[in-house]
Amino acid sequence: MENLCVLLFPFLLLALLLHGPGSVTALRNRDGSEEWGYVQVRPKAHMFWWLYTSPHRVEHPSKPWPIILWLQGGPGASGVGIGNFQEIGPLDTNLKPRNSTWLQKADLLFVDNPVGTGYSFVENNDSKLLAKTDEEAAIDLTTLLIHIFNRNQKLQKSPLFIVAESYGGKYAVTLALSALKAIEDGKLKLNLGGVALGDSWISPEDFVFSWGPLLKDVSRLDDNGLQKSNNLAQKIRKQIGNGQFVEATRSWSKLESVISSSSNNVDFYNFLQDAGSDSATTSAMEGVGLHREIALTRYSNYLTSMRSSSGGGGGDLKTLLNGVIKRKLKIIPENVTWREQSREVFRHLQADFMKPRINEVDKLLAKGVNVTVYNGQVDLICATKGAEAWVKKLKWKGLQSFMRKDRTAMYCENDRKTKGFVKSYKNLHFYWILGAGHFVPTDEPCVALKMVGQITQSPAPS
């Protein structure tokens, strides 16, 4: 196998490693700035990763160069596709350089997580192998980190920041705890720098209770809509309290569709806008009761429909990832078709989807890990109002001091317009990003880049 690959791709191949069980298959580009591969995280379950080494690396005596692990949401949405090409990677979907890439501040590691997402796959499409809980996903991710970090001493010197978006926040906190355990047990050689939760689904109950009042305050719902929304939120609270998590997931998708119809189709990722160009299809699907199908894939379709409606043209992610990128990477099996989001992966997590992860945040804070929460001002699905509500539920002993502190305003370059606010106390940090919806790095690239430099204490010039 090794020889065959060397024969086929001598110009590209610098590393191909195959170890027995838990095998690693990896390739590198010519100058070593990119590396990617599969790790078999469990028998027949293969997770794809892609590491970019920054060309902007700065050596600093007291500030090590950081590395960011980006965790996409969905669940089941591809970080290798969406996070990389539509949000923070070096190239956009037209393969043009992105001037706001987070590579300016750190190395970047993308993964398709959990298995079944994007290029990651389970053999014979055996859905029994898909993760059913955030913890199962976190264990797979820990196995991935063991394979990537333990063999790379240079990487071990870089503090790892787990930066998540949306549902990815739930994996991020479970992964951080699982990785810390593996570090303590001597199984993982890694220096955890911190966790950043971008518009993250940490407490579903707090988010569903934020939707009605927020939309009422900005005239997008009237009292009738507010009441319908709150009634369903109450039902969800009861179901969560009774441990009826699958039922709570069903009520959540019902609530999304009630809000859509009462608000004439507000956009869940930016409440100042109407939902994207596929709204005709959406209403047709709603007409036949397919609320869940709509709710499931809204997340992964958002950035694509935003681009097409703004006339950006070109750059279709599916064509890109199944075409030129798949050819470049060489190691993606022919019968693995890249999709923006896997419904199967989401469906397997439906009993975990509505479970809160506030306790996990508390555990990280108690261990002294830096935890950052950042939120876009006009996000609805993970609204700032809901994020502030779950933060107030923390049992962390620094909370009262955190609440009392004043915020610092943020600006970008020479622009004197307020772009955000930040507040920190000990190891809890909160960024309010003005003007951004759910997809903060795409909506407000300049201030997002500045923020990520601060979160990672990057030695890169600001």
Ligand SMILES: *[C@@H]1O[C@H](CO)[C@@H](O)[C@H](O)[C@H]1NC(C)=O
């Ligand atoms: C990036 O490009 C945008 C649009 O072309 C421009 O407005 C912005 O100033 C650029 N930012 C940087 C950091 O060069």
Ligand SMILES: *[C@@H]1O[C@H](CO)[C@@H](O)[C@H](O)[C@H]1NC(C)=O
């Ligand atoms: C692709 O096909 C091979 C051979 O037929 C099979 O072993 C493998 O499981 C398939 N992969 C997936 C993801 O279904």
Ligand SMILES: *[C@@H]1O[C@H](CO)[C@@H](O)[C@H](O)[C@H]1NC(C)=O
């Ligand atoms: C894998 O299985 C799911 C459902 O079990 C199905 O929807 C999907 O099309 C299958 N994919 C392939 C490549 O066979």
Ligand SMILES: *[C@@H]1O[C@H](CO)[C@@H](O)[C@H](O)[C@H]1NC(C)=O
């Ligand atoms: C947490 O972040 C602050 C900067 O915001 C830094 O001074 C501190 O050393 C970090 N703590 C840990 C444990 O990494």
